[in-house]
Amino acid sequence: MNRRWIPRLLGLVIPFLAWEVASRTGLMHPVFLPPFSTVLWQVVTLPGEVWPDFLSTGFEIVVSLLLTGFSGVVIGVVLAQSEKLDALLGALMWFFYAAPLVVFTTFFIVTLGVGPGVPICLGIMSGIVFVIASTRDGVREVGKDLVNVGRVFGANPLELALRIVVPAAVPMIMAGLRIGVGRVLVGVIVGEFFASGGGLGYLIVRYGNELDMARVYAAVAWIVFTSILLNTGFARIERSFVTWRPV
Amino acid sequence: MARIAVDRVSMAFETDNEHRFVLKDLSLDIADGEFLTIVGLSGCGKTTLLNLIAGLLTPTSGAITVDGKPVTGPGPARAVVFQDASLLPWRSVLRNVELGVEMQKRYGKEEIRERALAHLETVGLPDFANAYPHQLSGGMRQRVNLARALIAEPDVLLMDEPFAALDAHTRESMGYELQRIWAESRKTVIFITHSADEAVTLSDRIVVMGRPPNGIIANLDVGLPRPRSMEVRGLPRFAELSLEIRELLSKAGARS
Numbered sequence: 001m002n003r004r005w006i007p008r009l010l011g012l013v014i015p016f017l018a019w020e021v022a023s024r025t026g027l028m029h030p031v032f033l034p035p036f037s038t039v040l041w042q043v044v045t046l047p048g049e050v051w052p053d054f055l056s057t058g059f060e061i062v063v064s065l066l067l068t069g070f071s072g073v074v075i076g077v078v079l080a081q082s083e084k085l086d087a088l089l090g091a092l093m094w095f096f097y098a099a100p101l102v103v104f105t106t107f108f109i110v111t112l113g114v115g116p117g118v119p120i121c122l123g124i125m126s127g128i129v130f131v132i133a134s135t136r137d138g139v140r141e142v143g144k145d146l147v148n149v150g151r152v153f154g155a156n157p158l159e160l161a162l163r164i165v166v167p168a169a170v171p172m173i174m175a176g177l178r179i180g181v182g183r184v185l186v187g188v189i190v191g192e193f194f195a196s197g198g199g200l201g202y203l204i205v206r207y208g209n210e211l212d213m214a215r216v217y218a219a220v221a222w223i224v225f226t227s228i229l230l231n232t233g234f235a236r237i238e239r240s241f242v243t244w245r246p247v
Numbered sequence: 248m249a250r251i252a253v254d255r256v257s258m259a260f261e262t263d264n265e266h267r268f269v270l271k272d273l274s275l276d277i278a279d280g281e282f283l284t285i286v287g288l289s290g291c292g293k294t295t296l297l298n299l300i301a302g303l304l305t306p307t308s309g310a311i312t313v314d315g316k317p318v319t320g321p322g323p324a325r326a327v328v329f330q331d332a333s334l335l336p337w338r339s340v341l342r343n344v345e346l347g348v349e350m351q352k353r354y355g356k357e358e359i360r361e362r363a364l365a366h367l368e369t370v371g372l373p374d375f376a377n378a379y380p381h382q383l384s385g386g387m388r389q390r391v392n393l394a395r396a397l398i399a400e401p402d403v404l405l406m407d408e409p410f411a412a413l414d415a416h417t418r419e420s421m422g423y424e425l426q427r428i429w430a431e432s433r434k435t436v437i438f439i440t441h442s443a444d445e446a447v448t449l450s451d452r453i454v455v456m457g458r459p460p461n462g463i464i465a466n467l468d469v470g471l472p473r474p475r476s477m478e479v480r481g482l483p484r485f486a487e488l489s490l491e492i493r494e495l496l497s498k499a500g501a502r503s
């Protein structure tokens with residue numbers, strides 16, 4: 001039926017084999033590039049070794065995602081109401097979007113201190129722009145007719161938002177969340193690099209300083225897994241959420 | 248007492264920095280329980296007038312009152328049956344009907360559900376309560392649209408070409424059903440259509456609108472017996488009225 005998995009598998013196996021050989025033969029220095037099999041072993045054993053760090057990174061990701069989603073949607077809905085407000089805050093949004101995250105770490109360390117607060121805030125800052133922008137655009141596109149339906153049948157502004165406008169914008173909001181998820185994850189890890197005292201990002205820095213590159217790569221592998229998992233998970237939620245089609 | 252009074256209403260839209268009047272000093276009285284139909288060429292301002300009465304638009308000048316009270320905004324007392332069904336696609340048929348009443352805080356959840364089911368029965372869709380709008384035909388969607396307006400228990404039903412998108416046969420049977428529902432509830436109805444036959448079949452009175460901003464150019468009492476069955480539609484008076492409307496419209500169209 002589908003034979004594409006053969007080249008796909010080869011595409012994975014060949015680089016890993018080359019990696020293994022390069023490291024074993026000393027072509028690459030084994031300290032900087034430990035053999036693939038060693039790294040793989042670390043990937044398997046790492047969660048058992050440092051499970052509290054996995055937990056705290058997981059916790060930070062979940063909190064960061066929830067806050068990003070909730071406040072992103074609320075701000076997006078508010079911005080959609082007024083062109084002026086949007087213009088005013090739009091510039092600020094582009095600043096968040098374009099400025100390197102690291103700029104904010106110092107600020108957060110000073111205000112929040114070392115701990116999970118920094119990665120959570122950095123996660124929110126990295127992802128929220130996408131949720132805000134797509135919610136705002138989604139809400140703007142909600143048909144005038146649907147809004148009029150709400151007005152005629154007695155919706156107050158809050159009911160209008162919760163029962164008509166936000167549900168109608170759900171496809172766009174979900175698309176924004178899906179993009180935001182990856183950014184939140186990166187933000188959390190970067191936050192942990194600098195100021196957390198725990199978590200996968202923190203471990204990467206520590207192992208790096210100890211030149212324990214096998215563990216560094218193992219931790220990176222786990223971050224990549226999480227990212228893929230979150231992305232496919234979100235794509236699936238997105239699809240199941242939007243079983244209806246626009247009429 | 249006139250249920251709805253439109254008193255010298257003008258409506259202008261801002262286009263490219265110029266005021267363009269769609270309605271100018273239009274006056275119209277609609278009696279309690281009357282079925283009034285508005286016919287007119289495309290763009291003559293029928294929807295604008297209906298939206299003004301609904302409270303979705305505010306007139307540039309003039310006043311609209313319902314039972315003596317000025318219209319200041321939209322509300323369920325003047326329920327609109329929208330031109331394209333405008334159902335919420337993420338809600339089931341039943342939940343779409345419930346929307347018509349749920350925000351009035353008049354009934355509890357149970358009661359709302361029962362009423363919604365009863366209204367689906369009224370419009371002939373009891374088996375589709377759990378279907379979603381995209382699974383329905385155009386005619387079925389318009390039935391849901393009508394049920395949503397009826398459940399709001401409005402004093403006035405405002406219907407903007409509700410059957411325009413339907414095939415001739417469905418359209419005719421929807422017309423008969425509307426007659427039946429109207430005969431039972433005796434609500435005041437303002438109905439917009441492009442079809443002269445539909446207007447004569449349904450209405451007590453027909454108002455013909457000319458090119459904007461001419462407003463109302465004719466006011467016709469139908470005076471045919473009800474219910475307007477096939478036989479009634481065969482009466483000479485029916486054909487006369489229908490022809491008269493067509494002539495008025497074509498004259499209004501030619502005078503450009």
Ligand SMILES: Nc1ncnc2c1ncn2[C@@H]1O[C@H](COP(=O)(O)OP(=O)(O)OP(=O)(O)O)[C@@H](O)[C@H]1O
Nearest residue numbers: 260261262269287288289290291292293294295296
């Ligand atoms: N929001 C608006 N802004 C500017 N012009 C408008 C607006 N709404 C309506 N108009 C104009 O007012 C005129 C009357 O529109 P209206 O929708 O009331 O016509 P109608 O009689 O309902 O036509 P149809 O039979 O095609 O539905 C049209 O020329 C239209 O372009």
Ligand SMILES: [Mg+2]
Nearest residue numbers: 293294295407
């Ligand atoms: Mg219209």
